[in-house]
Amino acid sequence: MLETIEYKQTLDSFYNYLFGVIKLHRDTIPKLKDELMLIQSNSIDELSDNLNHQQIFLYQIKNFDQDVAAYMEKLNVSGKNISEVISQLPENERDRFEKLLAEFKEVATEIEFYKNKCQTLLQTKLHLVNKKMAQYKAKQDKTTYGEDGKKEGDVKIPRAFEKSI
Secondary structure (H helix, E strand, C coil), X not given: CCXXXXXXXXXXXXXXXXXXXXXXXXXXXXXXXXHXXXXXXXXXXXXXXXXXXXXXXXXXXXXXXXXXXXXXHHHCCCCCCHHHHHHCCCHHHHHHHHHHHHHHHHHHHHHHHHHHHHHHHHHHHHHHHHHHHHHCCCCCEEEEECCCCCEEEEEECCCCCCCCC
């Protein structure tokens, strides 16, 4: 497609959209750091609030694939990922998009790091809870008696919050 004014505006709009998505990702890093700290301190209520704020982030980026597909159609490019799309843009525009992509990769790596740390810490905490519960585990079979004091049978009590590692 020839570089018309409309094409240039669409390209700028696409760049601004991607920049905004990266900013949303960057803004979620402090929330992930807070999540890690809240998990460490066992602050359940604050952790719940933090996770609710993280859900807002997910809501804001939920249409990313559709939005990118719409830009790709307007720009008359195709590709399985943003790198392939960038390679089809005019040569004089590629550099700024490639810098944006490099920034996104850096932010995504940091997000993944904190998500993995939170997941590991939660699994460790769950294991500790299971160990504590095992110490206080109630007897699984309870005997029931009738009004006359005679044994009527055994009742199997289900185990709650059971997880094996």
